[in-house]
Amino acid sequence: MDKRCAAALIMLACCAPAAAASLQTYEIAGDAIVAPLGATQGDPAKGRAIIVDRQKGLCLLCHSGPFPEQRFQGDIAPSLAGAGSRLSEGQLRLRMVDSTRINQDSVMPSYYRIDHLSRVAPAQRDKPILEAQDIENVVAFLLTLRDQNSPQPSPKEAR
Amino acid sequence: MSRVRAVIVLVCASAASLAHAEVALDQRKSGADFMSAATRAMQDDDTANPAMLSTLDGESLWTEKAGDAQKSCGDCHGPAPQSMKGVAARYPAYNVARKAPLDLSGQVNACRTDQQKAEAFKPESAQLLALSAYIGLQSRGMPVSPPDDARLAPSRAQGEALWSQRIGQLNFSCAQCHDDNWGKRLGSALIPQAHPNAYPIYRLDWQGMGSLQRRFRNCMSGVRAQAYPYGAQEFIDLEVFLSHRARGMPVETPGVRP
Numbered sequence: 256m257d258k259r260c261a262a263a264l265i266m267l268a269c270c271a272p273a274a275a276a277s278l279q280t281y282e283i284a285g286d287a288i289v290a291p292l293g294a295t296q297g298d299p300a301k302g303r304a305i306i307v308d309r310q311k312g313l314c315l316l317c318h319s320g321p322f323p324e325q326r327f328q329g330d331i332a333p334s335l336a337g338a339g340s341r342l343s344e345g346q347l348r349l350r351m352v353d354s355t356r357i358n359q360d361s362v363m364p365s366y367y368r369i370d371h372l373s374r375v376a377p378a379q380r381d382k383p384i385l386e387a388q389d390i391e392n393v394v395a396f397l398l399t400l401r402d403q404n405s406p407q408p409s410p411k412e413a414r
Numbered sequence: 415m416s417r418v419r420a421v422i423v424l425v426c427a428s429a430a431s432l433a434h435a436e437v438a439l440d441q442r443k444s445g446a447d448f449m450s451a452a453t454r455a456m457q458d459d460d461t462a463n464p465a466m467l468s469t470l471d472g473e474s475l476w477t478e479k480a481g482d483a484q485k486s487c488g489d490c491h492g493p494a495p496q497s498m499k500g501v502a503a504r505y506p507a508y509n510v511a512r513k514a515p516l517d518l519s520g521q522v523n524a525c526r527t528d529q530q531k532a533e534a535f536k537p538e539s540a541q542l543l544a545l546s547a548y549i550g551l552q553s554r555g556m557p558v559s560p561p562d563d564a565r566l567a568p569s570r571a572q573g574e575a576l577w578s579q580r581i582g583q584l585n586f587s588c589a590q591c592h593d594d595n596w597g598k599r600l601g602s603a604l605i606p607q608a609h610p611n612a613y614p615i616y617r618l619d620w621q622g623m624g625s626l627q628r629r630f631r632n633c634m635s636g637v638r639a640q641a642y643p644y645g646a647q648e649f650i651d652l653e654v655f656l657s658h659r660a661r662g663m664p665v666e667t668p669g670v671r672p
Contacts, residue, residue, distance in 0.1 A: 309601065313584070315601065316600050316601040317600065326602070327599070327601050327602035328599075328601075329598070329599050329600055329601055330598050330599045331595050331598045331599070331600060355585075362586065362590050362594075362595070364583070364584040364585055364586075365585060372580075372581075372582070372583065372585055373579065373580070373581050373582075373639075374581045374582060374634075374639045374640050375582055375583045375638065375639065375640065376582065376583065376635065376638045376639055376640045376641075377640060378638075379582075379583040379638045382583075384583060384584070
């Protein structure tokens, strides 16, 4: 984990105009990325559109959730319903950016990572699955998925 | 010495594979078990199975003289129902002349070039699929029987390593879908266990016949990985590993898939 982080930093530091430099830098604190990746506030409506888009977000390949108009939701992953009650904004952001930082064996793709991947198809090489602003939009939408029965994130988790 | 090295490779590969749960032998299910009743019925009824047309083409190609040698497959092998019985069930096999494992279509093309003195069939060509399906049909119902051949061990170990390697922008390994999540729903598709025992198949989605390698390539582009080219050693290695993983399961060729 630390090695990967260091490698990313080295890449960012020395190969300035390379594709790696097009990713925003971010800081991981515990299990969260507290600061937003972009300057623009996330737009929940755009986030929802990304989640249901099977070419772009791909989320419903694995997850189900409160998307009654969507047929064929996956059952590889937990339902997204109530995600905003279980996880803080920063926790959701890290989960989206690089879920393998939370669980190394996670099958959830790292949506904002381009290092330590192999045989990426030429069309997608050196590109993250989602752009920084897309991540913010998705996080903003996930925060609206509140579940009355789940406890609110504690201040400690929320950091 | 090289035997020892092969054993070490195998031991390492199985240690690495502990990360994913291998499908237990008695838990194995054919891809056909994940299909709708209608698609299953289509496979089981020779008059409805669209892949049977390809085997008929294969049957006539079997006796067609070709190449500078002007010989047919049948001129060397005799009638396929006898000479090819059980052959597909034990492929890929080690080829002494090439010092490498060959899959069934690779063997067909080796006969084309070396015996018939003809041009090799193109990957995924109707003829190559037809001959493979026809030869495969002669093993239908017989158990997948990978040869107990030490010369295949490095290929099998390499295949297992490829199986467990995360690839593509979506960063998936074959094992994460087919060992760890089979039976679950990936969008609209039920994830099968990825047994190679029905190939070549007629796939409704393709509206045509296709090989195991075409299926591999679909899965690879699904995770946004750069697929290996047809005939790549990596695909042979994967098939050697998968046929070991499917040992004892009945051959279904020619299969139908959704």
